[in-house]
Amino acid sequence: MTNLRPKFWETVPLSKMTTPEWEALCDGCGKCCLNKIEYEDTGEVEYTRVACRLLDNETCQCSNYSRRFEFVPECIRLNPKTLKKISYWLPATCAYKLLQNGKPLPDWHPLRSGAPDSTHTSGHSMRGQTVSEAAIDEDDWDDYIIQEEL
Numbered sequence: 001m002t003n004l005r006p007k008f009w010e011t012v013p014l015s016k017m018t019t020p021e022w023e024a025l026c027d028g029c030g031k032c033c034l035n036k037i038e039y040e041d042t043g044e045v046e047y048t049r050v051a052c053r054l055l056d057n058e059t060c061q062c063s064n065y066s067r068r069f070e071f072v073p074e075c076i077r078l079n080p081k082t083l084k085k086i087s088y089w090l091p092a093t094c095a096y097k098l099l100q101n102g103k104p105l106p107d108w109h110p111l112r113s114g115a116p117d118s119t120h121t122s123g124h125s126m127r128g129q130t131v132s133e134a135a136i137d138e139d140d141w142d143d144y145i146i147q148e149e150l
Contacts, residue, residue, distance in 0.1 A: 030060030051130035
């Protein structure tokens with residue numbers, strides 16, 4: 001993590017972060033890449049273990065991040081503007097959501113812990129818990145709803 005200002009997440013507004021700083025906020029949990037079921041009548045959002053076909057189940061990273069929009073046109077480019085519109089379906093532990101709401105990063109976040117794997121070792125990632133959307137019919141996603149809060 002080079003070219004990052006010291007503790008930038010505590011002093012720099014999201015809209016003023018550099019691209020490397022913005023990208024470093026991602027803790028690599030993989031939760032934003034889970035397919036969700038949103039109920040129009042209530043606005044309720046449920047997470048499923050069905051992940052984007054580009055999510056690597058072991059690393060919780062996009063397998064083709066630089067070209068993801070070519071393969072997954074519905075992928076949302078997260079930035080300060082889109083964050084305001086979609087933060088309701090980001091997990092409670094998401095650094096972008098936390099900072100937007102004036103909350104600190106958790107101790108296990110790689111920026112705080114200094115350990116790149118801390119999201120996984122602390123149990124806050126989806127490592128080894130997902131199934132690719134390529135293997136599951138969309139009509140069956142409700143069979144994969146995650147009961148615990150993310």
